[in-house]
Amino acid sequence: MEMEVLNLTAVGPAGAAFAAQVGAEAGTDVFSCYQCGKCSAGCPISYAMDYQPRQIMRLVQLGLKDEALKSSTIWLCASCATCTTRCPREVEIATVMDTLRAMARREGYPYKERNIAAFHRAFLNAVAGGGRAYELGMILSYKMATFELIKDIDLGLTWLRQGKLKFFPERIHGAAAVRDIFDKVREIERKEVAAQREGRPVAHEGTEGHS
Amino acid sequence: MKYAYYPGCSLHSTATEYEETTRTVCATLGVELAEIPDWNCCGATSAHATNHLLSLALPARDLAKAEQMGLDVVAPCAACYNRMAQTIHETKDNEVLRHKVSQVIGAEYQGTVKAKSLLEVLAADIGPKVVEAKVQKPLKGLKVAAYYGCLLVRPPAVTGWDDAENPQSMERLMTALGAETVDWSHKTECCGASLTISRTDIVAKLTHDILDAAKAAGADAIVCACPMCQANLDGRQGLVEKTYKTQYHLPVFYFTQLMSLAFGKEPYKLGFARHSIDPRELLHSKEIA
Known part of the structure; x- marks a missing residue:
C-alpha cells in the first residue's frame, strides 16, 4: 500500500484550536496519548476502519481535522470502550470518538458510513416522536432512507411472529416533554455553533465532569 | 430492598422474556421493583453518537423521577444502565453541567440516586448464598x-x-x-x-x-x-x-x-x-x- 502524505505545514493555528476543542469537549487530555497502540490492538472493529484508533488520536494531536472527521473510524466505533479501559495514559478514547462524530454531524461533514448515521437518525426520530424507541418503525424508516429493503426480512418476520417487534409504538404521556428536550438541545447547539463561527468562546462544561 | 425500576425499551419489545423473568426473580428474592412512571428511552448509542448534552438529558429525566421516588435505579439492560451511570458520573462533581441538564429536561436533577445493573443487584447486593437457598x-x-x-x-x-x-x-x-x-x-x-x-x-x-x-x-x-x-x-x-x-x-x-x-x-x-x-x-x- 502506498503511504499517505499528510501536509502538516498547512495545518497552522486552526489545527491547534481543533485539538484543544476536541480535548475540551471530550473532557480528556488528547496530548497524553503516546501512540503505544494498545487501543487499536484491543479494538474489535479496527480491522474495518480506515484509520486505527491510535491514528485518530494522532490526527487530533496534529490538528488534521478533515482527515479525522471524514474517517470511517468515528462511525464504525461501537463505543465498547475497550480502548478507554486499557489506555495506559487514561485517555478517554471512546469519548473522543463521540466528540468527533458529534462535531462531524454539527459541521456538516459528509458521513463516511451513511447507513450508520441513518440508523442513529431513525432511532432518535422514534424517541423524539413518542418518548421511547420503536423498533419496527425505526427499521422501516431506516430502510426507506438507505434502500436496504430486502435485507433482514427473514429475521424481521421471525421477530414479528415471536412478538419481539411490536406493530405499534409505545407513546408515553410525557412525549411532549421528551420532544422538548430534543428541541432545547438543538437550540443550544445552534447557538454554540453560531458563537463558534463568530469566533466567540464556547463554554464546554464537560471538562471537569470526567475523572 | 426496593428499587426504582427502569425496564428500558428493549424489555418491552425484543426482550420481553428478560422483563418477565426479571420480575419473577426479583419477586422470589424479595427485591421490590417500583417502575419509574412514564419513563423515556435513555437514548442509547444513538444519542451519545450524536449529541453529548442529549445523551445526558434523556437519562436525567428518568433519574430525576427516581429522585422524586427517593430510590436508587435498577436497570436490567446493560446499555440503559451504562447511559444512566455515565450521566451520574459526568454530572457528579459538575454543578454547571447538572444545572444545564436540569434546564433542558425542565425538572431539577440533583444527582442524588445511584444506578445499578440488575446483575450487580442480584450478584453483589443479594449475593450467591441467598440465591442458592432459593x-x-x-x-x-x-x-x-x-x-x-x-x-x-x-x-x-x-x-x-x-x-x-x-x-x-x-x-x-x-x-x-x-x-x-x-x-x-x-x-x-x-x-x-x-x-x-x-x-x-x-x-x-x-x-x-x-x-x-x-x-x-x-x-x-x-x-x-x-x-x-x-x-x-x-x-x-x-x-x-x-x-x-x-x-x-x-x-x-x-x-x-x-x-x-x-x-x-x-x-x-x-x-x-x-x-x-x-x-x-x-x-x-x-x-x-
Whole structure:
C-alpha cells in the first residue's frame, strides 16, 4: 500500500484550536496519548476502519481535522470502550470518538458510513416522536432512507411472529416533554455553533465532569 | 430492598422474556421493583453518537423521577444502565453541567440516586448464598459461558462494580444455581450492538468470534445480561453459521431465565419459544426442563 502524505505545514493555528476543542469537549487530555497502540490492538472493529484508533488520536494531536472527521473510524466505533479501559495514559478514547462524530454531524461533514448515521437518525426520530424507541418503525424508516429493503426480512418476520417487534409504538404521556428536550438541545447547539463561527468562546462544561 | 425500576425499551419489545423473568426473580428474592412512571428511552448509542448534552438529558429525566421516588435505579439492560451511570458520573462533581441538564429536561436533577445493573443487584447486593437457598431445581450438568459484553463493566471509572477484563459476578450466580461455568477468552468482547442493522457484516464477524470462543471452551450455552448481546448472539447465529459455513447451535439465555428455571418456575413461562436457537432441546437432554 502506498503511504499517505499528510501536509502538516498547512495545518497552522486552526489545527491547534481543533485539538484543544476536541480535548475540551471530550473532557480528556488528547496530548497524553503516546501512540503505544494498545487501543487499536484491543479494538474489535479496527480491522474495518480506515484509520486505527491510535491514528485518530494522532490526527487530533496534529490538528488534521478533515482527515479525522471524514474517517470511517468515528462511525464504525461501537463505543465498547475497550480502548478507554486499557489506555495506559487514561485517555478517554471512546469519548473522543463521540466528540468527533458529534462535531462531524454539527459541521456538516459528509458521513463516511451513511447507513450508520441513518440508523442513529431513525432511532432518535422514534424517541423524539413518542418518548421511547420503536423498533419496527425505526427499521422501516431506516430502510426507506438507505434502500436496504430486502435485507433482514427473514429475521424481521421471525421477530414479528415471536412478538419481539411490536406493530405499534409505545407513546408515553410525557412525549411532549421528551420532544422538548430534543428541541432545547438543538437550540443550544445552534447557538454554540453560531458563537463558534463568530469566533466567540464556547463554554464546554464537560471538562471537569470526567475523572 | 426496593428499587426504582427502569425496564428500558428493549424489555418491552425484543426482550420481553428478560422483563418477565426479571420480575419473577426479583419477586422470589424479595427485591421490590417500583417502575419509574412514564419513563423515556435513555437514548442509547444513538444519542451519545450524536449529541453529548442529549445523551445526558434523556437519562436525567428518568433519574430525576427516581429522585422524586427517593430510590436508587435498577436497570436490567446493560446499555440503559451504562447511559444512566455515565450521566451520574459526568454530572457528579459538575454543578454547571447538572444545572444545564436540569434546564433542558425542565425538572431539577440533583444527582442524588445511584444506578445499578440488575446483575450487580442480584450478584453483589443479594449475593450467591441467598440465591442458592432459593434453588429448587439445580442446573446440574449445564455448562455455560458467562458473557458480559462491553457496557456492563466498561469503562471501569463509570461502572466499577466488577473487574473490567475478567468479571466473575455472573459465574458466581451460575455456580449458585448448580451450573458449571467455563473459563473463556471473549466474555467482555463487544458484539457490535447497534451496528447490527447498519453494518451487519461487522456484527456477524464479532458474533462469530464470540460463538467460536464459547464453543471452543466447551460451553453448552451462553448466558448474558443485555438485550443487544442476546439479540445478536441468538438472532444472528443463523446468519453467522451460513456466512462462516459452521454450526454452533448455542442457546443464548438471559441470566434471569436460568435463575427462574433453577427456582423451580415452569419452563414454558420463561420465553424459550421466543429464542431463535431453541434452548429446550438442550434443557431436556440435561433433564433440567
